Amino acid sequence: MVQVLAKPGPGTISKYSQNVTAATWIECMKICFADGKCATVYFLEATKQCTKYWMSALTFLNRTEESEGHRIAIKIPLSKRSCSLTTEQLLHNQYYMYYPYVFTFMKRIYIGIRTSPKYYAITSFKDDLETYMPYDLSCPKSQLTSWAERRATDNSSVCYSHIVAPGITQLEAKELCELQGMKLLIERYEGMIPMPDTQRLSQSVLLTTPFEPDFGFVGIEDVRTWFGLERDPVDRTWKWSETSFIYMGFSGNPPMTWAPGEPKEVNNCAYLQRNDATVAKWPGYAFFSAPCNSTDVGGFSCGSVTQSARGIPTWNSLVAEYGHNQTCCVPDAETRIQWRGVM
Numbered sequence: 001m002v003q004v005l006a007k008p009g010p011g012t013i014s015k016y017s018q019n020v021t022a023a024t025w026i027e028c029m030k031i032c033f034a035d036g037k038c039a040t041v042y043f044l045e046a047t048k049q050c051t052k053y054w055m056s057a058l059t060f061l062n063r064t065e066e067s068e069g070h071r072i073a074i075k076i077p078l079s080k081r082s083c084s085l086t087t088e089q090l091l092h093n094q095y096y097m098y099y100p101y102v103f104t105f106m107k108r109i110y111i112g113i114r115t116s117p118k119y120y121a122i123t124s125f126k127d128d129l130e131t132y133m134p135y136d137l138s139c140p141k142s143q144l145t146s147w148a149e150r151r152a153t154d155n156s157s158v159c160y161s162h163i164v165a166p167g168i169t170q171l172e173a174k175e176l177c178e179l180q181g182m183k184l185l186i187e188r189y190e191g192m193i194p195m196p197d198t199q200r201l202s203q204s205v206l207l208t209t210p211f212e213p214d215f216g217f218v219g220i221e222d223v224r225t226w227f228g229l230e231r232d233p234v235d236r237t238w239k240w241s242e243t244s245f246i247y248m249g250f251s252g253n254p255p256m257t258w259a260p261g262e263p264k265e266v267n268n269c270a271y272l273q274r275n276d277a278t279v280a281k282w283p284g285y286a287f288f289s290a291p292c293n294s295t296d297v298g299g300f301s302c303g304s305v306t307q308s309a310r311g312i313p314t315w316n317s318l319v320a321e322y323g324h325n326q327t328c329c330v331p332d333a334e335t336r337i338q339w340r341g342v343m
Contacts, residue, residue: 001029001041002090006120007070008042008053009060010165010176010299016057022050029073036103038075040122045069055104055111056142059163060176061120074113074122077101079321091115095125097318109141110318114179121179125307127315138306160185160303162225170269170292173226173300174241181310184228185303186240187257187272187287226300229256229270229287231263238263238270242303256287263289271297 022028025043028050032041039055046069064070076082076096085094092115099109108127113120124141139159163176170184177184228241238256263270267289274285290296304310 001033001073002076002087003029003071003073004061004091004120005064005066005068005070006061006072007044007064007068008051008058008072009062009119010168011059011163012053013057016054018052020050020052023048025071032073032075039098039102040075041073043071045071055098055102055109056124059122059142060179061122063118063120074120075102076113077322079323081321088115091120095313095318097322097324098124108315110315112312114181116175116179119176119179121176123180125312125315138308140307158303159306160301162299162301164299166298167295168226168297168300169295170226170271170290170300174228177300177302180302180304181312182302182304183242184226185301186228186242223274224271224288224297224299226297227270227272227287228303230292231268231289233268257285259286259288262287266291268292269294272301 020028020031022031022043025045028041028043031050032038032052035052037054038052040053040058042051042053043049061072076090077098079097082090082094082096091113093112095110095112097110098104099107110125112123112125114123115121126141143159143161159182161180161182163173165173165176168176174184229238230241231237232239259273269292270287270289271294272285273288308314
């Protein structure tokens with residue numbers, strides 16, 4: 001286990017955690033190490049709080065100082081190659097095979113870790129040639145795809161995630177997206193965020209979904225989430241942060257679904273809001289301009305091209321590094337049933 005000075009950060013899913021009794025940090029780590037489901041463990045010296053987290057429960061870790069008393073240990077299964085790396089190297093731009101070393105409900109899972117001066121980011125990836133659910137092909141485990149009916153090799157798909165982070169600024173949100181190899185999400189075309197009762201899942205990005213209750217925002221009333229829409233400081237026009245996601249033949253900037261009276265001249269960033277009283281029933285959302293340092297939001301939304309288009313190492317390459325054969329690491333039916341109750 002690799003130890004860092006950090007505490008749980010934005011987007012933590014507390015549902016996939018368990019508080020346990022431990023008098024010391026060493027005891028806390030030993031408890032996690034002995035638990036096959038525990039992927040990360042957190043200890044607060046001041047209160048002796050010891051919390052185990054399952055895989056994907058922690059995406060971002062806030063780095064802290066020694067004097068603050070926050071400690072986290074991450075299970076990182078090592079290969080012959082990674083055994084020779086320093087701690088600093090282990091935590092930046094590295095990928096690790098997870099199952100069978102850490103129990104996971106999904107088969108053929110691996111993780112990637114990146115580091116910035118403020119955060120550690122842990123992303124769970126999956127074999128993009130495997131099919132788990134019909135709506136998240138070709139994207140990391142903690143993200144969904146905007147094209148449910150396309151093959152994993154179809155790079156017109158966009159992977160996206162919505163992170164709950166009340167009070168976060170646009171600059172902080174942008175940094176966290178980039179730490180995952182993503183950018184603040186854009187509106188690929190008008191109407192891309194559907195109302196919850198629509199059936200356009202194959203062409204849309206959802207702020208919440210009935211398939212994954214822990215994905216995105218809980219409920220959609222008055223959700224405000226930072227998107228990648230900014231005013232150019234030179235020509236003062238509004239532009240998207242990433243045009244490679246644009247679909248339906250648009251070049252440059254596609255239409256922007258502004259709320260009535262928006263954008264305000266004094267603002268340079270924008271958030272998307274759902275179900276505001278001023279927004280028409282369809283498409284059910286609109287963009288509002290805001291100061292980039294505004295904290296009056298509930299989170300942020302990130303997007304990227306697919307795993308393969310991003311050049312993420314494949315499952316097969318990790319299997320070879322760890323010395324397994326290509327058919328390894330598929331949990332049997334009985335084991336998956338046992339994990340379902342806790343994952």
